[in-house]
Amino acid sequence: xxxxxxxxxxxxxxxxxxxxxxxxxxxxxxxxxxxxxxxxxxxxxxxxxxxxxxxxxxxxxxxxxxxxxxxxxxxxxxxxxxxxxxxxxxxxxxxxxxxxxxxxxxxxxxxxxxxxxxxxxxxxxxxxxxxxxxxxxxxxxxxxxxxxxxxxxxxxxxxxxxxxxxxxxxxxxxxxxxxxxxxxxxxxxxxxxxxxxxxxxxxxxxxxxxxxxxxxxxxxxxxxxxxxxxxxxxxxxxxxxxxxx
Numbered sequence: 656x657x658x659x660x661x662x663x664x665x666x667x668x669x670x671x672x673x674x675x676x677x678x679x680x681x682x683x684x685x686x687x688x689x690x691x692x693x694x695x696x697x698x699x700x701x702x703x704x705x706x707x708x709x710x711x712x713x714x715x716x717x718x719x720x721x722x723x724x725x726x727x728x729x730x731x732x733x734x735x736x737x738x739x740x741x742x743x744x745x746x747x748x749x750x751x752x753x754x755x756x757x758x759x760x761x762x763x764x765x766x767x768x769x770x771x772x773x774x775x776x777x778x779x780x781x782x783x784x785x786x787x788x789x790x791x792x793x794x795x796x797x798x799x800x801x802x803x804x805x806x807x808x809x810x811x812x813x814x815x816x817x818x819x820x821x822x823x824x825x826x827x828x829x830x831x832x833x834x835x836x837x838x839x840x841x842x843x844x845x846x847x848x849x850x851x852x853x854x855x856x857x858x859x860x861x862x863x864x865x866x867x868x869x870x871x872x873x874x875x876x877x878x879x880x881x882x883x884x885x886x887x888x889x890x891x892x893x894x895x896x897x898x899x900x
Contacts, residue, residue, distance in 0.1 A: 663785045664818065664860045665690040666793035668825045668852025670871055671754070672721050683721040685871050685898040686857045690752055690787045691727065693859075699751035703731040706766050707758025707791040710735040714756060734766055744775040752785040755792030761804035763791055764814055773816055780818060790825045793858070797823035798847055801836045809833065811840045819863055824851025828875065838888045841880050851878040856895050868895035 665686070672681040691699050701722070708714050710733040719729055732746060733739045740746045747753060753776070755763075767773045780786050786796060794800045799813035800823040809832045815823075824837045833851075840846045850858050850865055855872030858865065868877030877893040 660783060662780050662783060662862050663690075663693045664780070664796050665693070665785065665787040665857050666796060666819075666823060666825075666850075666852065666860070667787065667789040667857040668793065668827055668877075669789060669829065669854035670856070671789040672718070673871075681717050681721045683725065684855075685900055686855075686869065687754070687787070688725075689857070689859075689869055689898055690754070690785055691725075693785045694751035696751045698726050698728060700728045700730070700749065702746065702750035702753045703729065703756070704753060704788075704792075705731070705756040705758070706734055707760060707763040708756055709758070709762075718754075718756070734770055738770065743770065743772060744778070747772075747775050747779040747784065748782055750779070750784050752787060753779065755786075755788030755795060757788075757790030757792055759804040760791035760794045760802050761812060761814070763795060764816075767795075777816065777818060786818075787857075793825050793852070794823050797821050797849065800824055800846070800849075801833055801840065809836050811836065811845050813846055819860055820847060821865075822846035822849030822880065823858075824849070824878070824880070826854060827851045827878065828853040838880065838890065841882075842886065842888045848879075848881045850893075851880065853877070868893050869898050870895035871898055871900070873897060 673684050675682045797815045797819045798817050799815045801809040802812045853875035855875045856870045879891040883889040
């Protein structure tokens with residue numbers, strides 16, 4: 656397997672999958688096509704992880720169905736009731752891209768650390784496996800953000816893998832709690848400066864450098880949050896590159 660030698664992370668604020676015209680079916684969006692293109696493989700190996708949903712069999716089945724007609728080789732990793740793969744580290748290193756679903760990021764990280772997946776994922780990232788995911792699957796690569804893992808009222812959470820030394824905001828234009836809480840937590844120093852993404856927007860990092868935002872929705876944006884020098888936060892709007900469906 657030939658890889659580019661670069662380490663990519665694609666952190667998606669929302670919109671990885673979209674409803675299909677067929678009943679109870681979802682389809683993978685152009686955000687995931689963008690991520691797969693980063694692998695440089697004609698038929699990339701895409702590993703699915705749904706720890707944040709409690710390894711929901713229904714959600715895994717829907718994700719498999721979402722790639723119908725795509726030239727990808729799909730597999731998945733679960734931890735309930737025990738890992739379904741004998742050597743999860745080797746499985747991660749063998750993928751071209753790993754996609755992590757949304758759900759409870761706090762539970763996700765606790766289980767990853769228990770099973771040693773945190774170290775294996777970092778190794779895979781450094782080896783050139785594209786890491787991706789939505790919501791919890793976007794927050795996890797950063798230092799932290801805010802989460803509803805503990806209930807409907809969002810809490811600040813700073814227990815991420817920290818591969819990216821930033822805070823992260825997801826669902827930024829669809830959940831009214833998220834913008835104000837992220838700004839406040841950055842201003843208070845609970846979280847570092849960082850980036851946020853609206854629904855339909857993904858943040859693309861090469862190594863630890865933010866490269867660009869991409870979107871499947873016109874009128875959706877990414878944002879950079881940084882200190883304003885007066886104890887507050889300045890939010891800078893980032894125009895994403897609009898992807899074709």
